[in-house]
Amino acid sequence: MMTTIIDGKAIAADLREKVAQAVSALKSTHDIQPALAVVLVGEDPASQVYVRNKGIATEKAGMKSIEHRLAADASEDDVVNLVRKLNAEEGVDGILVQLPLPSHISSSRVINEIDPDKDVDGLTEVNAGRLILGKDGLVPCTPQGSVIMAKTVRPDLTSLNAVVVGRSILVGKPLSMLLLAENCTVTMAHSRTADLAAVCREADILCAAVGIPRLIKGDWVKKGAIVIDVGINRVEEGGKSRLVGDVDFDSAKENASAITPVPGGVGPMTIACLLRNTVVAAARRRGVGEIDL
Numbered sequence: 001m002m003t004t005i006i007d008g009k010a011i012a013a014d015l016r017e018k019v020a021q022a023v024s025a026l027k028s029t030h031d032i033q034p035a036l037a038v039v040l041v042g043e044d045p046a047s048q049v050y051v052r053n054k055g056i057a058t059e060k061a062g063m064k065s066i067e068h069r070l071a072a073d074a075s076e077d078d079v080v081n082l083v084r085k086l087n088a089e090e091g092v093d094g095i096l097v098q099l100p101l102p103s104h105i106s107s108s109r110v111i112n113e114i115d116p117d118k119d120v121d122g123l124t125e126v127n128a129g130r131l132i133l134g135k136d137g138l139v140p141c142t143p144q145g146s147v148i149m150a151k152t153v154r155p156d157l158t159s160l161n162a163v164v165v166g167r168s169i170l171v172g173k174p175l176s177m178l179l180l181a182e183n184c185t186v187t188m189a190h191s192r193t194a195d196l197a198a199v200c201r202e203a204d205i206l207c208a209a210v211g212i213p214r215l216i217k218g219d220w221v222k223k224g225a226i227v228i229d230v231g232i233n234r235v236e237e238g239g240k241s242r243l244v245g246d247v248d249f250d251s252a253k254e255n256a257s258a259i260t261p262v263p264g265g266v267g268p269m270t271i272a273c274l275l276r277n278t279v280v281a282a283a284r285r286r287g288v289g290e291i292d293l
């Protein structure tokens, strides 16, 4: 069987181009330049890279990028006060607090301070509620990117059995809701699911977001399934550091009809969807209405 390797970089580049066109139209017809504010607390090296890449991508799409960096020992109140200030700023359309936060700060408290209409990560309780209720809101970026990728190989997901392995707030739970909205029959599985292999074998769409390197083996993948690997795990192998997913790519691709690689799969979609959410939020907040991207 020919297996399609779903190219996240190419799909993300395409989405970023569409966002840039929407931004250009907002500027020329409404004199609006969307602005994204990113808050980074501490010096986590990976977070610094992600934040820098978000800033570059935001500017490349023609939007304004605002960065706020707080020291690792900033208090929870310092972060909350900054979020409140950004909520009140008319010119800020999107607010994102880079995760993880230092352990002395409650991410849940900080995130839920964000104005839901500026919550471009889609992580506030209000946006989680909107997603469950099927109302317009802002949808978390990585799950949004995962569904876009699956739909590049199978535009209509109706009636498919989707298994989501992982139940995080950032990915597993919202991804399950998005697949339900696509009319899939969704099973939410996790590291403690009894006979996880058997559950995975039922999947027409198998999404792995559990954070365990290569947990999902090739013989857990049904012939012809679409495999979306959300895991990004750094492992040491042969004296070298490399990124691997939650799926054992080489064996899984023998059975899958389509599969996302790591790196170059879902990861790049995260930032592209963030840009999309920012332009969508800007158009709604500023009374232009819905943008179709």
Ligand SMILES: Nc1nc2c(c(=O)[nH]1)N[C@@H](CN(C=O)c1ccc(C(=O)N[C@@H](CCC(=O)O)C(=O)O)cc1)CN2
Pocket (backbone or CB within 6 Å): 050, 096, 097, 098, 099, 100, 121, 141, 142, 232, 243, 262, 263, 264, 265, 266, 267, 268, 269, 270, 271
């Ligand atoms: N507030 C948020 N914090 C975090 C999120 C998020 O969506 N919102 N997600 C991750 C980190 N992240 C973005 O913030 C992110 C992770 C990975 C990638 C990516 O493109 N990865 C590449 C590989 C990169 C490498 O070589 O190291 C890939 O998979 O191809 C983009 C964004 C946690 N925090």
